[in-house]
Amino acid sequence: MPRKRAYAKIVATLGPSTSxxxxxxxxxxxxxxxxxxxxSHGSRDDHRNCIKTIRAIEREVRRPIGILxxxxxxxxxxxxxxxxxxxxxxxxxxxxxxxxxxxxxHRVSLPHPEVFRALSPGQLLLVDDGKLRLEVTECSSRHxxxxxxxxxxxSDRKGVTIPGVVIPMSALTDKDRKDLVFALDQGVDWIxxxxxxRPDDVAELRNLVSNRAxxxxxxxxxxxxxxxxxxxxxxxxxxxxxxxxxxELPPEDVPSVQKRIVRACRTAGKPVVxxxxxxxxxxxxxxxxxxxxxxVANAVYEGADAVMLSGETARGKHAVRSVDVMxxxxxxxxxxxxxxxxxxxxxxxxxPTASDAITAAARQVAETIDAAAIVTYTSSGSTALRASRERxxxxxxxxxxxxxxxxxxxxxxxxxxxxxxxxxxxxxxxDYAVDMAKRHGFAAPGRAIVITAGMPFGMPGAxxxxxxxxxxx
Numbered sequence: 001m002p003r004k005r006a007y008a009k010i011v012a013t014l015g016p017s018t019s020x021x022x023x024x025x026x027x028x029x030x031x032x033x034x035x036x037x038x039x040s041h042g043s044r045d046d047h048r049n050c051i052k053t054i055r056a057i058e059r060e061v062r063r064p065i066g067i068l069x070x071x072x073x074x075x076x077x078x079x080x081x082x083x084x085x086x087x088x089x090x091x092x093x094x095x096x097x098x099x100x101x102x103x104x105x106h107r108v109s110l111p112h113p114e115v116f117r118a119l120s121p122g123q124l125l126l127v128d129d130g131k132l133r134l135e136v137t138e139c140s141s142r143h144x145x146x147x148x149x150x151x152x153x154x155s156d157r158k159g160v161t162i163p164g165v166v167i168p169m170s171a172l173t174d175k176d177r178k179d180l181v182f183a184l185d186q187g188v189d190w191i192x193x194x195x196x197x198r199p200d201d202v203a204e205l206r207n208l209v210s211n212r213a214x215x216x217x218x219x220x221x222x223x224x225x226x227x228x229x230x231x232x233x234x235x236x237x238x239x240x241x242x243x244x245x246x247x248e249l250p251p252e253d254v255p256s257v258q259k260r261i262v263r264a265c266r267t268a269g270k271p272v273v274x275x276x277x278x279x280x281x282x283x284x285x286x287x288x289x290x291x292x293x294x295x296v297a298n299a300v301y302e303g304a305d306a307v308m309l310s311g312e313t314a315r316g317k318h319a320v321r322s323v324d325v326m327x328x329x330x331x332x333x334x335x336x337x338x339x340x341x342x343x344x345x346x347x348x349x350x351x352p353t354a355s356d357a358i359t360a361a362a363r364q365v366a367e368t369i370d371a372a373a374i375v376t377y378t379s380s381g382s383t384a385l386r387a388s389r390e391r392x393x394x395x396x397x398x399x400x401x402x403x404x405x406x407x408x409x410x411x412x413x414x415x416x417x418x419x420x421x422x423x424x425x426x427x428x429x430x431d432y433a434v435d436m437a438k439r440h441g442f443a444a445p446g447r448a449i450v451i452t453a454g455m456p457f458g459m460p461g462a463x464x465x466x467x468x469x470x471x472x473x
Contacts (some may be wrong), residue, residue: 006330007395007414008299009033009306011068011273012323014050015041015314021053026320027313028057031327033410034066034306037188038314039179051186064406064417066190068216069183071176073194074169076160078127079109085155088148094134096125097143110160114169116141123165127151128158130247163248166223171201177208184212189407192216192239197223199230206234214408216273219261220244228261232268237411239308243276262302267348269389271411274299275308279326283316293329300333301342303391305413343391350390355463358452359386362466366394366450369468372443373397375433376463377423377453381405383463387452388412394450397442399433416442429453430469438471445473 012032018024024035035054037047051067058065082102088094096110103109110116116139125134125146132154134146171193172180183191193205196217206215217224217231220241224231232238240261246254258274265272278296279288299307307330312322333339350356366374375397376383384398391413399420400406406417418436423429433451437443448470454462 005031005033005416006327007334008304008330009411009413010323010326010330011036011275011306011308011411012319013038013308013310013312013314015311017315017317017319018313019046019050021056023320024050024053025057027323028061028065030320030323031330032313032323034068034190036068036070036192036308036310037183038070038310039176039183040070040072041314044182047182048186051188055187064403064410064419066407066410067188068190068192068411069179069188069213070192070218071172071179071194073171073176074173076110076112076115076162076167077157078154078160079103079111080156081108081154085153087152088132088154089152090148090150092148093137093145094148094154095143095145108154110144112160112169113141114167115160115162116144118165118167119144119162124149124163126161126163126247127154130161132158161244161247164222166197170204171195171197172204172208180205180208184209188213189404190214190216190237190411192218194218194241195221196231197221199227199234202231202234218275222248225257225260228264229268232264232270235270236408237271237273237305238265239273239275241275246276258299259302262299262304263346265305266303266346266389266391269385271305271385271388271413273306273308273411274302274304276310278307278309279312279322282312282318282322282325286318286321288325293325296326296329297333300330301339303343303346303413305388306411340393347391355382355386355454358463358466359383359390362387362450362452363390363392365466365468366392369448369450371450371468372447372471373437373449375399375437375449375451377420377429377433377451378405378409379422379454381409383452383454384409384415384417385412386463388415395442397433397437397440397449399436416440423453426455426465426467430467434469434471443471445471447471 011034013036086105095107119139123136132151133149136146138145191213214236216237217235218239218241279292313319350360374394378384387396396415398415398417409415409417437449451467453465
């Protein structure tokens with residue numbers, strides 16, 4: 001069948017609005033490529049049923065579908081109050097301490113001693129996503145006194161963030177570790193790590209995951225930007241979690257930070273996902289705002305591998321329509337004649353390796369002869385990721401014998417994955433590539449395709465062969 005899916009991919013979060021097989025199937029048909037399961041919500045049974053449903057749909061459509069398990073990460077929260085909500089006046093002092101007694105208008109529990117150890121006078125405390133801002137005036141190992149700057153309301157269990165401070169705590173809680181074991185046992189393809197502050201956070205998760213899934217680092221803490229290059233190197237993909245970044249960063253800084261992360265990931269050849277509040281108004285409305293449509297389009301112009309829907313599909317009233325609208329925005333943006341010039345502006349020189357040289361040459365050859373597709377044979381996925389990094393005009397048809405590799409590559413820009421057998425000779429490789437390109441609507445008779453592979457066949461990371469072939473009648 002003709003190619004219908006866009007180059008940029010869509011990640012859709014599952015939740016109460018999208019938990020049935022019928023709706024999940026509709027989300028996939030509307031354009032969702034990867035399904036996100038948020039371990040901050042829902043039960044193990046809920047998650048298990050969603051994973052089973054996705055795999056059943058995958059068997060029906062005979063195409064790989066990616067599953068992303070998003071770990072909750074540590075949540076720094078205040079305790080409870082004797083009265084559920086109270087008002088604080090600007091200029092008023094307020095105390096946070098380790099006492100578990102319900103709070104009052106003068107104090108509340110903050111059961112995180114590691115926070116106290118990291119703070120000093122003059123630093124900001126943000127409560128409830130920044131709705132309440134305070135400045136620390138006094139601190140010890142057991143308490144903090146802060147002055148209210150803006151905002152007045154405070155209530156039970158609200159979250160606390162500390163801009164510009166690295167909190168000495170692991171990105172993995174006990175809950176996360178248990179959820180990780182469960183997710184890996186269920187065969188998910190990606191593990192998303194929240195609260196990443198340091199490269200060591202990603203290294204810790206990678207050590208636990210081993211080779212059972214791919215690792216995605218969520219950049220939601222400004223502290224992570226200090227070591228962005230190392231974090232990208234240790235990750236298989238990165239997510240720009242703009243909602244959380246926007247709490248600790250001034251809103252005017254978030255767009256430039258997003259562009260910086262996208263550029264760094266594209267240079268490294270790692271998939272990058274833009275997330276949070278992309279079509280937020282569609283939680284209630286059947287149509288997005290024009291600003292939201294522009295936001296999605298800008299991510300596509302930047303060359304992001306994927307854009308993500310969170311509450312829009314997890315809890316929203318128009319879940320399937322949200323995916324459809326996002327898909328239409330992506331496809332319309334990719335049809336813009338200016339899109340290619342924006343995309344090419346973000347391309348970088350290949351690394352000085354044989355594999356990168358072959359992949360860069362494949363793009364150039366494909367453009368020169370107007371090839372219908374670039375066909376990559378891959379075992380680990382590295383060949384297809386190199387091709388994706390080049391952002392070629394031709395779609396990338398990835399042939400692999402491994403389910404896990406195919407599902408991982410669903411997240412990558414422009415890559416369409418199909419399970420195949422390993423070729424035993426160059427002739428078989430060419431014949432099979434031509435057959436697959438023709439059978440799946442990538443190339444009509446008389447069109448050329450460009451083929452890259454590694455020889456000897458089946459050896460990961462050894463792309464060293466480039467061939468041109470023509471599709472016969």
